[in-house]
Amino acid sequence: MSKRIKLEAKDLNGYYGDFHALKNINIAMEEKAVTAFIGPSGCGKSTFLRTFNRMNDYIEGFRAEGEILIDGKDIYRKDVRVDELRKEVGMVFQKPNPFPKSIYENVVYGLKIQGIKKKSVLEEAAETSLRRAALWEEVKDKLHKSALALSGGQQQRLCIARALAISPSILLMDEPASALDPISTAKVEELIYELKNDYTIVIVTHNMQQAGRVSDYTAFFYMGELVEFNKTKTMFTSPKDERTQNYITGRFG
């Protein structure tokens, strides 16, 4: 069963100044599937992830060459507006980063900056997003309390709810569970499993078991190169490249 291609990179090269961080990457990711990026620290997987919503634009000296296509459209073209792009591509970061505001204000922030003011719309979006992020039951009585009072795991699910509130079709996750305890991690993983019915998810992870549990496809990066990209099951049972095998059997990284 072949599904539609949602995300694509064509001959993508990325540089930090003189440092060649992403080397000629070609990849095509399916719609409504979970793709995991794995690889040792500094291999470029986070940098690559951040090209899909152009978060690298804020890093001084970074430049990208080649194409990143979302639904077939190159997002590095001059006429693409990043705010429009980011409505389509949500992002969750490594460390939970709730705003120092109330839970409610966190969730509706993305809508408010789009100029939506109607209270009924905002409240409904807040509830829907919090339910989707499996957080509603825990916070429904304290929506107007500070988000900073939540536990780390709850904060991360709040950040997921916040990203979902602007109805993206793609969710980028940069090691979303690496700062969380095992129980919170399990909850986030469960959530990813749920969300892939409606979203195309790309997740960067250091945790091999996590990649195995949550992803349909896995891409292995090494020194800025995409070494291998395949179905997760295939990749973990019979990797083609020696470097992949060494990495997933724990010989380096």
Next chain:
Amino acid sequence: MTNSDINRLKDKAFQFFGIFCTFIGLVVLAIFLFDIILEGAARIDWDFLTSLPSRRASRAGILTAWVGTLWILVLTTIIAFPLGVAAGVYLEEYSTKNRLNNFLEINIANLAGVPSIIYGLLGLEIFVRQMRLGGSLLAGALTLSLLILPIIIVTTREAIKAVPRSIRDGSFALGASKWQTVWNQVLPASFGGILTGIILALSRAVGEAAPLIVIGALAYVPFTPSTPLDEFTVLPIQIFNWTSRPQEAFLTNAAAAIIILLIITFMLNGLAVYLRNKQQKKIKW
């Protein structure tokens, strides 16, 4: 005596030396305060606060001086606050590393070190003469604004810098523009720090006499100013004037006025400390 005994002795010796150094400043300040309060406290009464200046020490009051100080405080805040915060936000959030911005940054640091009397001369030329404001409250407030702008810019930048990168990333990732991120996230999160800096800068401005004397603020103003274009005096000038009189009674007046000035600055500093603590309690990154 063994080596380690000697080391321990040196350690103790330095400790006492350190305590001594710490106390020098405080003791001198305490003696000064004690002296001033002893001399001036009895002079402070309602009449002293509500009387106009007079050639007779016993009838002279500081009404025009403290009203002038209040005017200056308010006008300086209105002028320096938006300018300083905007400049700080620009330098921290918008400016990229290039020669012009490097040049700006170095010179703002330099400006903070320029003696206040130089600002007075600058104010005299630009505001009093070129802009024809005369020795007015507005000219004084503009001059003091220039004086404290570097302080406000530097503290604004520090406060903004303390807001973690991850907050900005979170905002950008939701499609916010730079301005939306600054306005909705960065400024609210750093507002306590910015406010603290402004209050400390103002408490410096309140104590300045030299630049205001240079631009032509008067010691004797027989009325309280009612518009920003009126002539004025401030507490430090009044104090300076009284301390230069030969009569003993005026020295008492000066001491009393010093107490009032100190109360104002201590209140401003106290407010700054209070706001800083409140901010630290509210937000823990």
